[in-house]
Amino acid sequence: MNNSFKELEKIQEEQFKNNLRNVKNSMDGNLEFISQFTHIIDLYFSKLMDLFVNWSGGSSDKPEK
């Protein structure tokens, strides 16, 4: 049996290709930002923690046995 609903879905996919390009660009930007942000956190989080520990009077050095 013919299914006009499926046909309509295909037509819409073709019709709105430009909009999907906008969505893709925007998602690219968001994912790139998240990726960079995560990278920065990975790099600097441990250093920030050390700094915080030093400020609070502790030491990041391992105790000597």
Added chain:
Amino acid sequence: MINLLYPLLSSDVSKSVSDEELVDLYLETQNTAYFNLLYKRYSGKIFGKCISLLKSESLAEDATQDVMMKILMNLSKYSGKSRFSTWIYSITYNYCIDFLRRKKKDPSVYVDDFIENLDVEDEVEDHLLLETNVNRLKVILEDIPTGDKTILLMKYQDEMSIKEIGSVLDKSESAIKMKIKRAKQKFRDTYKDKYND
């Protein structure tokens, strides 16, 4: 800049791998190429549903982006109990319904059934809807209330079962049957008004 959405996989691979396998591969490797294939398969369909329900290209763009991000962030929660398509369409419909509720653009979306106890025997046959001319179908879908449109899209475009629709809309199966019947009648009445057939 690294293009995160379109790294390439060969088209042979992309066609032969199922959605569920792509989800597993993405979760195992975190390689965005696998998610990109899911994006390619479904972004157009998601956009189509969003524009049908929200009736604005810019809102549909934002909604598609939000839904795709939601899918990406929640892939690990996909249990595989339902088809992947059903899972992402349920996210899409719920997103659009929530949006419309918040904006109160269409109160029909959240009107509960008051006719649940009526006879649920179908009067409008499926083939009348399925064989409607596409241009006319588009016009009628734009004209009927969002709640009716949503349920018709779920049943005839996404081929969801009554049980699946019930779980998306959090309604009993008998309530869904009633909603489908009412939506079909609304479709037929609108068609008659517009085209005198």
